[in-house]
Amino acid sequence: MDPFKGDVWKFGDNVDTDVIVPGQYLDAPITEIFPHVFESINPAFAKEVKKGDIIVAGKNFGCGSSRENAPSALKEMGIGCIVAESFARIFFRNAVAIGLPVISCGDVSSRFQDHDHASVNLSKALIENTTRKTVTAANPLSEEMLRIIEKGGILNLLKEAKE
């Protein structure tokens, strides 16, 4: 897999699924959810996010609900990859399952500022800050997770198995 390269949006600890996709929009089509993503903690995000941008976050990113709209909305809005100090496990699994690259890296928060440029090599588990010229080792994903992400999600595996 080629490295994912993009501009960084920084978030803190315990970013929950309700601030990513508030409950009152859960039954809406995904494009109608976009304006409300991170609305209560970073209103600029929905207006300014662009294809390939990378989220760098603190601990327990995506805690809370099993709503898959949370990683789906981020993916559909253009987020190319999420690096967090740690992820809540259901969010992490959901991201892998829809083919949104995610990887954890213990001290990633301290190594990035908003708008820095990042390059994330998933297969080698390396996170590079190309603005500040630093490289950090991340926690490697299992082969199964890499395979699902590379295929673009677990549903593509299902379709392949059927064919």
Added chain:
Amino acid sequence: MTLAERILARASGRKKVSPGEYVTAEIDKVMAHEAFAAVYMNLAAAGIRKIWDPDRVFVILDHYIPASTPRAASIHQLVRAGAKQYGIMNIYRENEGIAHQVMMEKGNVLPGELVLGTDSHTCTYGALAAASCGIGISEMTYVFATGRLWFQVPETIRFILTGELAFPLTSKDVILKLAGEYSAEVAQYKSIEFSGPAAEKMDMSSRMTMTNMSVELGAKFSFFSVDEKTVDYLKGRTDSRISLLESDDKGSACQTYEVCLDDLEPQVAKPHSVDNVVPVSELKGTVIHQALLGSCTNGRLDDLHLAAELIKGKTVHPDVRLLVIPASKEVYRSALEDGTLAVLLDAGGLILNPGCGPCFGAHMGLLAPGEKCISSTNRNFKGRMGSDQAEVFLASPATVIASAIQGCIADPRDM
């Protein structure tokens, strides 16, 4: 082996598994709520004509009951159509209650089973010693089609509970205390086993509150051992043989915490995270506008009984709305028949139909900007229950009721 290891080893056809190892496991049961509409669409898009085993699938409507918007009504239509198309006979419609409560009440979950649900609080079934957790709709689609899913065998942490809870504290105070003391990440990717004399003493509904909120500590699975109380609970609910799974010291735990419940004060989680916990004394006098008693965390008969006991002869403060949401039809009917609902109604409570209610912010009691709600539910995230300028405080049923009477956050021991 730990309970998580024993169940994952059995489900993946191995003699032994160890933490960190990846396995592909055969799933025993799955639960899908309104998210089944999306699973159905995915199955159809993938050209799947038959699902793996309709008898192991349970579909339960609980999040938008009754339908809160035309869109929610359409979701319900899709759920019914999908269940019909895929021959799913185990469908519980709008009148049954919250999925987790219904799954356990109907005897659909047994000790030792591996159960997945489209809801993060699926881990509640660990009160019956099932390995259960929430997944999203893509993985659920995969499970509907194949009956299998990959897992990483989790490490296990043990909470050994000792001492006695003073009246009217409940297990909700305990799980909030654990969140506050050890953080919302203490069990990230891990399995929890509760044991010790105070855990043994907890009744089934108290155990369900503990396993329910284990996901707020990050847990993948959460377990109580099978004992007489488990067997009693399942009596009349299932004809299946019950495996007597017990947590033991033979399985290695990566961490063990001994927690004594003597002298515990009622606990409250302040906005906007579940581990932002303080003793109730620090918040006494905080004016509230809504008090909510209900949810898969604390909407069971024991919770309603305690509430009625505390509020009998008193009334809800005129500036507070007390919403009461029985967790299921079974709970509702029992509380109706034994007079509990009449007590809550006469005291000024508003009794809503079983379901998720406003807990996750869709409908039925949402908050205005600036409002504060004390709630027996499980999450107090920003915007969780309406406006993102509102605040939710999580507490036990007793603290919710004491506060509803006082009009501000109050210590139930003072009543």
